[in-house]
Amino acid sequence: xxxxxxxxxxxxxREIQEELGIGRTKVWQLVxxxxxxxxxxxxxxxxxxxxxxxxxxxxxxxxx
Numbered sequence: 001x002x003x004x005x006x007x008x009x010x011x012x013x014r015e016i017q018e019e020l021g022i023g024r025t026k027v028w029q030l031v032x033x034x035x036x037x038x039x040x041x042x043x044x045x046x047x048x049x050x051x052x053x054x055x056x057x058x059x060x061x062x063x064x
Contacts, residue, residue: 010046019052 011019016036017027030036037051 009049011049011052013045013047016047016052020056 013024013027013031017024020027027036031038031045031047036047036055038045038047
């Protein structure tokens with residue numbers, strides 16, 4: 001049984017790019033710097049959906 005995209009536990013770099021609406025290079029910079037938590041599986045890089053959503057939730061500007 002194949003899960004729907006919104007239910008998949010691991011995201012591809014392209015999916016992160018589409019979700020954030022930013023370029024591939026910027027996503028790779030975020031992953032390489034450790035800002036976005038990711039794992040390498042062979043030649044592939046994947047981001048855990050829960051880790052990504054938690055990271056994204058903490059990216060807002062502080063309210064004054």
